[in-house]
Amino acid sequence: MATIVRDIETERTQARRRRRRGRIGLYTAAITAAVMGAFPFIWASLTAFKQNKDLYVKSNNPFLFNLAPTLDHFKFLFNDTNFLTFVRNTMVVGLAVVAITLLISLPAAYSLARLARKWGERLGIGIFLVYLIPPTLLFIPMQRVIVFLDLQESLWSLILVYPTITIPISVWLLMGFFKGIPRDIEEQAQVDGYSRIGAVMRTVMPLMFPGVVAVIVFAFTLSSHEFIYALAFNKASAFKTIAVGVPTELVRGDVFFWQSLMGAAIVVAVPIAVVFNLFLDRFVTGFTMGAVKG
Amino acid sequence: MAVVEVRGITKHFGAVHAVNGLNLRSEEGEFLVLLGPSGCGKTTLLRMIAGLEEPTAGEVLIGGDVVNGLPPRVRKIAMVFQSYALYPHMTVFKNIAFPLKAEGLDPEERREKVEWAARLLDIERLLDRKPRNLSGGERQRVALARALVREPSVFLLDEPLSNLDAKLRAAARDDLLEFQRRVDITAIYVTHDQVEAMGMGDRIAVMNKGEIRQFGTPGEVYDDPADTFVATFIGSPPMNLLEHQDFLFGFRPEHFLPREIAPPEGGTPLTYHVSRIEFLGSERYLYGHVYGVSEKTKVIAMLPSTVTLPVAQEEDHEFVVVKGKMRFFDKETGLRTSPRPL
Numbered sequence: 001m002a003t004i005v006r007d008i009e010t011e012r013t014q015a016r017r018r019r020r021r022g023r024i025g026l027y028t029a030a031i032t033a034a035v036m037g038a039f040p041f042i043w044a045s046l047t048a049f050k051q052n053k054d055l056y057v058k059s060n061n062p063f064l065f066n067l068a069p070t071l072d073h074f075k076f077l078f079n080d081t082n083f084l085t086f087v088r089n090t091m092v093v094g095l096a097v098v099a100i101t102l103l104i105s106l107p108a109a110y111s112l113a114r115l116a117r118k119w120g121e122r123l124g125i126g127i128f129l130v131y132l133i134p135p136t137l138l139f140i141p142m143q144r145v146i147v148f149l150d151l152q153e154s155l156w157s158l159i160l161v162y163p164t165i166t167i168p169i170s171v172w173l174l175m176g177f178f179k180g181i182p183r184d185i186e187e188q189a190q191v192d193g194y195s196r197i198g199a200v201m202r203t204v205m206p207l208m209f210p211g212v213v214a215v216i217v218f219a220f221t222l223s224s225h226e227f228i229y230a231l232a233f234n235k236a237s238a239f240k241t242i243a244v245g246v247p248t249e250l251v252r253g254d255v256f257f258w259q260s261l262m263g264a265a266i267v268v269a270v271p272i273a274v275v276f277n278l279f280l281d282r283f284v285t286g287f288t289m290g291a292v293k294g
Numbered sequence: 295m296a297v298v299e300v301r302g303i304t305k306h307f308g309a310v311h312a313v314n315g316l317n318l319r320s321e322e323g324e325f326l327v328l329l330g331p332s333g334c335g336k337t338t339l340l341r342m343i344a345g346l347e348e349p350t351a352g353e354v355l356i357g358g359d360v361v362n363g364l365p366p367r368v369r370k371i372a373m374v375f376q377s378y379a380l381y382p383h384m385t386v387f388k389n390i391a392f393p394l395k396a397e398g399l400d401p402e403e404r405r406e407k408v409e410w411a412a413r414l415l416d417i418e419r420l421l422d423r424k425p426r427n428l429s430g431g432e433r434q435r436v437a438l439a440r441a442l443v444r445e446p447s448v449f450l451l452d453e454p455l456s457n458l459d460a461k462l463r464a465a466a467r468d469d470l471l472e473f474q475r476r477v478d479i480t481a482i483y484v485t486h487d488q489v490e491a492m493g494m495g496d497r498i499a500v501m502n503k504g505e506i507r508q509f510g511t512p513g514e515v516y517d518d519p520a521d522t523f524v525a526t527f528i529g530s531p532p533m534n535l536l537e538h539q540d541f542l543f544g545f546r547p548e549h550f551l552p553r554e555i556a557p558p559e560g561g562t563p564l565t566y567h568v569s570r571i572e573f574l575g576s577e578r579y580l581y582g583h584v585y586g587v588s589e590k591t592k593v594i595a596m597l598p599s600t601v602t603l604p605v606a607q608e609e610d611h612e613f614v615v616v617k618g619k620m621r622f623f624d625k626e627t628g629l630r631t632s633p634r635p636l
Contacts, residue, residue, distance in 0.1 A: 182379065184375045184376075184377050184379035185379050185381060185382075187346050187366075187373075187375070188373065188375060190346070190366045190367060191344055191346070191366045191367070191371060191372065191373045192367070192393035192440070192444075193367045193393050193397055194367060194396050196365075198396075203381050206383045207382065
């Protein structure tokens with residue numbers, strides 16, 4: 001008896017130690033990942049407020065304010081560059097692309113998931129494959145299309161072309177969501193007195209909210225960070241988005257306006273990061289659902 | 295209240311013939327059960343009556359009118375799905391009010407009717423809850439209330455009890471029947487569970503492979519099965535079927551008794567070899583075979599535990615098939631035939 005009890009005690013101590021080691025490992029990994037993720041933000045935030053004399057002296061510690069922080073570079077950014085135009089353009093393009101993407105991919109995904117019995121799955125995969133053709137290959141033919149339509153030097157070129165990237169993946173994503181919603185529910189609504197469309201609008205669409213959020217976030221971030229098309233189609237400052245405007249206008253020749261560049265990055269990134277965090281759970285379910293059930 | 299009728303109704307999904315030219319007519323206010331194994335076409339038939347599937351051929355009539363081509367919403371039917379299909383984003387109140395909203399009733403009338411239906415099913419205290427916070431039995435009641443609230447002419451129920459655990463199921467069966475009797479609306483009930491069918495149905499349509507094998511009262515389908523499929527699908531354990539010459543004969547396990555306890559009018563004697571005895575509390579199952587006719591076929595006898603058993607395992611004994619309880623079937627078609635001498 002005594003030996004058994006002693007064995008249990010040692011086992012218990014060992015189990016406790018194992019558990020503790022596991023936790024330490026987990027937290028170390030999590031903290032490292034968090035620091036790595038946050039590093040660009042921290043670096044950019046520090047740099048954006050530094051005076052030139054502070055930034056360009058090699059012996060200064062880059063992680064500290066060696067001289068008093070300044071808002072000069074933000075003033076420059078907002079008053080003497082086209083930054084606000086870029087922000088406005090990005091918003092306009094982003095919202096338009098989100099709207100077009102939802103308008104087309106919701107009905108498309110519904111039809112593929114529910115109506116096209118056998119072909120839906122294959123077509124869905126086919127549509128998804130389109131997404132894998134990179135814009136670096138497509139921007140030259142797309143340029144020809146844009147010139148043909150006489151849309152160069154306008155935001156319409158981007159509003160027209162970005163959905164070619166966002167719609168395929170959104171259709172695929174939303175198909176997964178539609179399949180996750182039991183058919184019974186919309187059939188019940190049809191029996192309860194609505195037409196098919198009425199039933200879908202009233203019972204399926206409210207349940208699609210997480211999927212719609214995922215598509216909004218995806219389409220908006222894509223259209224705000226896309227570079228090649230935006231660079232190829234529009235040359236005038238008035239039609240540049242942030243992704244193109246900041247690197248082309250805040251770097252003049254070999255002169256980098258580092259603080260303003262960093263400032264521009266955080267002014268845009270922080271609100272997006274906040275929104276992302278608000279919807280993080282739904283966003284994650286969105287992509288995993290699409291992945292598992294799509 | 296209305297009579298539901300299907301005439302020559304057929305549904306093909308590509309090469310799969312789910313329902314094959316089938317005729318059926320309900321009585322007014324009847325509780326009609328569609329019974330069959332999974333894949334027999336019973337749910338497809340129900341969905342065609344509801345208007346969720348369009349038949350490949352044939353007609354659906356509700357209250358004497360052909361409703362082919364009409365969408366579900368105008369058929370004045372209510373359907374309860376196996377999953378109950380409650381709208382997860384709505385409260386119980388809104389779930390029940392949903393069909394009324396579709397009809398365009400104003401909020402005051404809606405509230406009155408929802409409260410009436412909730413009272414009838416005793417779920418008034420649940421009205422503010424969301425479906426995910428309800429138990430299985432409560433969900434069923436909400437689904438019934440929603441089906442009831444717009445006073446349909448027909449209830450269609452697709453295995454509404456199969457998601458409940460065994461204990462709840464018996465009580466729910468009782469509730470459901472009592473409820474149907476009270477509202478007196480024709481109900482068509484789909485199930486694969488013969489106990490449910492026997493216990494609930496005014497009449498049972500036994501289906502297999504897209505066809506109705508027999509349509510009759512529970513007594514009729516049990517005592518006088520139209521073919522070997524019905525004979526073996528209904529009853530637990532099923533009817534014993536033995537091959538003899540060019541025909542089959544069958545008898546229910548409870549009609550196969552030791553000679554000593556058989557009723558005095560006698561019957562057909564058979565020598566039975568008992569290989570195993572199973573004690574199940576209220577009754578005993580005897581497994582074995584009879585001598586002389588298809589000896590390889592397992593024959594089951596069922597005896598109430600209240601009688602003393604004159605036979606033990608691995609013994610032979612004289613048994614009797616109670617007079618008038620022997621049924622005869624054609625060997626090729628499996629259909630009922632007139633009695634044949636053994």
